[in-house]
Amino acid sequence: MIELLPLFIAIPLGGAFLITLTAWKLKRLADILGVCASLPLLVLALLCIGNRGVYHIGAFLAPLGINLVLDGFSIILLVIVNVISFMAILYSISYMEQYTAKYKYYALFLLMVGGMNGVVLTGDMFNLFVFLEIASIASYALVAFGCEHEELEASFKYLVLGSIGSTFILLGVAVLYGLTGYLNMASIAQAVASMEKTWLFSFASVLFLVGFGIKAALVPFHPWLPDAHPSAPAPISAMLSGVLIKALGVYAITRVVFNVLGATSLFGIIIMVLGVLSMTIGVFLAVGQWDFKRLLAYHSISQMGYVVLGLGLGMFIIANKGPTLVAGMAIFGGLFHLANHAVFKSLLFLCSGSVEYQTGTRQLKELGGLQEKMPVTRVSCTIASLSIAGIPPLNGFWSKLIIVIATVQAAFLYPSMLILTAITILVSFVTLISFLKVLRYVFLGELPSLFKNIKDSSLFMCASLVMLSLLCISMGLLLIPGLRSVVFDPAVEVLKQGLDYGKQILTGL
Amino acid sequence: MIFPLCFALFVVGLYCVLTKKNVIKIVIGLTIMEYSVNLFLVLLGYKKGASFSDVQAPIIEPVTNLDDFFMKAVDPLPQAMVLTSIVIGLGVTALAIAICIRLYQRYGTFDISKMRRLKG
Numbered sequence: 001m002i003e004l005l006p007l008f009i010a011i012p013l014g015g016a017f018l019i020t021l022t023a024w025k026l027k028r029l030a031d032i033l034g035v036c037a038s039l040p041l042l043v044l045a046l047l048c049i050g051n052r053g054v055y056h057i058g059a060f061l062a063p064l065g066i067n068l069v070l071d072g073f074s075i076i077l078l079v080i081v082n083v084i085s086f087m088a089i090l091y092s093i094s095y096m097e098q099y100t101a102k103y104k105y106y107a108l109f110l111l112m113v114g115g116m117n118g119v120v121l122t123g124d125m126f127n128l129f130v131f132l133e134i135a136s137i138a139s140y141a142l143v144a145f146g147c148e149h150e151e152l153e154a155s156f157k158y159l160v161l162g163s164i165g166s167t168f169i170l171l172g173v174a175v176l177y178g179l180t181g182y183l184n185m186a187s188i189a190q191a192v193a194s195m196e197k198t199w200l201f202s203f204a205s206v207l208f209l210v211g212f213g214i215k216a217a218l219v220p221f222h223p224w225l226p227d228a229h230p231s232a233p234a235p236i237s238a239m240l241s242g243v244l245i246k247a248l249g250v251y252a253i254t255r256v257v258f259n260v261l262g263a264t265s266l267f268g269i270i271i272m273v274l275g276v277l278s279m280t281i282g283v284f285l286a287v288g289q290w291d292f293k294r295l296l297a298y299h300s301i302s303q304m305g306y307v308v309l310g311l312g313l314g315m316f317i318i319a320n321k322g323p324t325l326v327a328g329m330a331i332f333g334g335l336f337h338l339a340n341h342a343v344f345k346s347l348l349f350l351c352s353g354s355v356e357y358q359t360g361t362r363q364l365k366e367l368g369g370l371q372e373k374m375p376v377t378r379v380s381c382t383i384a385s386l387s388i389a390g391i392p393p394l395n396g397f398w399s400k401l402i403i404v405i406a407t408v409q410a411a412f413l414y415p416s417m418l419i420l421t422a423i424t425i426l427v428s429f430v431t432l433i434s435f436l437k438v439l440r441y442v443f444l445g446e447l448p449s450l451f452k453n454i455k456d457s458s459l460f461m462c463a464s465l466v467m468l469s470l471l472c473i474s475m476g477l478l479l480i481p482g483l484r485s486v487v488f489d490p491a492v493e494v495l496k497q498g499l500d501y502g503k504q505i506l507t508g509l
Numbered sequence: 510m511i512f513p514l515c516f517a518l519f520v521v522g523l524y525c526v527l528t529k530k531n532v533i534k535i536v537i538g539l540t541i542m543e544y545s546v547n548l549f550l551v552l553l554g555y556k557k558g559a560s561f562s563d564v565q566a567p568i569i570e571p572v573t574n575l576d577d578f579f580m581k582a583v584d585p586l587p588q589a590m591v592l593t594s595i596v597i598g599l600g601v602t603a604l605a606i607a608i609c610i611r612l613y614q615r616y617g618t619f620d621i622s623k624m625r626r627l628k629g
Contacts, residue, residue, distance in 0.1 A: 126590055133597045137604060144608055152612050153624045160526060160535055163601055167542045170594060178553045227627045
């Protein structure tokens with residue numbers, strides 16, 4: 001299994017190359033090659049579950065060469081990236097018919113997937129930066145894919161902020177290299193563990209926090225997200241919101257802070273504050289929106305706040321030597337919500353794409369009464385909305401419940417944590433209100449005479465909507481101890497180990 | 510002394526990105542930031558006493574005295590990193606300029622304060 005790890009990067013990059021080379025004349029070939037590249041990735045990612053190991057590129061051993069590390073935390077992200085990208089490619093077979101130059105779209109899409117797989121797998125700081133830039137550049141171009149006023153403006157804003165973030169990350173890598181003399185994450189972790197913390201070390205930490213914070217769109221760094229996500233074509237919005245901000249932002253910051261720099265209680269507090277800010281500000285900005293996709297984009301910020309809050313709480317408790325059970329619970333809640341958010345948010349963006357594809361508008365006030373015309377979209381959109389709002393049998397409820405329980409347990413140790421519980425529940429209510437508004441304005445009410453003749457979406461679009469809805473319903477099953485111990489427990493274990501994790505990678509897992 | 514200057518260059522680039530209204534100037538600011546980081550990386554590899562005339566790259570002649578070589582040679586790894594980062598910077602700049610050209614075609618201006626279709 002471990003020998004197959006480079007395929008996660010090689011297949012999408014090779015696919016992108018082949019598509020630009022061959023598919024510019026034959027339109028169907030681009031569709032076929034796109035599916036052919038993403039289906040094996042999906043299968044490989046599912047096969048990875050339960051495995052772990054280190055692959056040394058070119059057989060150069062760890063501190064000298066670059067290594068790809070497969071562990072519990074990478075596997076979760078790897079599965080999310082490849083499942084969502086397969087669904088998005090399936091969806092774009094029909095959806096992208098309205099654009100010209102479809103093959104360029106597929107090539108950029110696969111580059112983005114390759115970059116994200118690389119970010120998730122790599123065990124080398126500079127390599128992380130390189131893959132991060134591959135994914136980012138592809139996503140800047142994809143946001144501008146329509147080449148209209150709004151798309152270009154959003155893409156430029158995203159490009160400027162994203163490049164500032166990347167430059168901060170590169171400067172952080174450089175400072176860390178100057179301090180420790182290593183680029184390999186495991187070696188850096190070992191050097192950091194025995195090193196005296198100077199102000200330069202804190203400087204590097206701040207650079208990483210700002211850089212990855214911009215990529216993750218945490219609240220003070222969020223302004224690019226509500227413009228970039230609605231402007232992109234719907235499958236790309238689903239990828240950006242569902243996967244990109246997680247792989248490039250939350251995954252990278254968690255990996256660097258937990259396993260490379262080491263968890264400190266100050267860092268935990270900062271991350272928790274960012275999470276709480278994202279949750280509340282994101283949701284209150286979302287309630288007032290009348291643009292379907294813009295509303296969803298603000299909810300992405302808010303839901304990422306939940307993830308970051310769970311991870312920050314876990315970090316704080318670990319750093320203060322609190323009970324590891326509570327820390328594990330908080331981290332588990334954060335990771336579970338990360339996986340759930342990927343599924344329901346990409347489903348919501350795909351639903352908004354279906355509505356826009358058929359009606360030509362995404363202003364909530366101009367829509368209405370689509371429930372009989374578009375039954376599949378309506379059912380899947382309802383499932384996703386209830387899921388993001390946290391209604392019991394659906395997946396969003398379980399992860400929010402776990403985060404709330406973790407905050408309550410933490411409140412026994414630090415009573416001021418009770419405010420976190422209150423905020424989490426309040427934000428969940430506001431989310432529910434804003435999604436009831438979406439359902440009311442899009443699917444209920446009177447059908448405008450303009451939309452008398454519309455039909456439901458085509459086969460491929462419906463197929464990916466239905467599959468994602470089924471995932472939404474069934475992901476609560478991951479809580480069953482048997483499944484949980486295979487999927488989530490190794491990831492929580494990796495994060496709880498902190499700096500000791502480097503020792504394991506160097507000696508071979 | 511030279512490291513603070515390098516950081517000053519970084520701040521100049523950041524200032525340029527944050528305050529300028531012209532999109533081309535913003536792209537130039539981004540480039541300045543990137544180059545300051547590249548400069549910083551190269552400087553990290555510098556070693557006191559390393560000189561070009563004393564040491565030749567081992568590719569020309571086999572090194573006889575390894576210890577002496579290590580004392581005098583600079584760290585080659587940052588140079589490899591800088592090459593990669595320059596190529597990445599080229600990609601970003603090319604894309605940014607392409608978007609600027611399209612923006613000019615759509616809006617008829619380079620002024621960022623006049624591109625205000627996205628709100629809320």
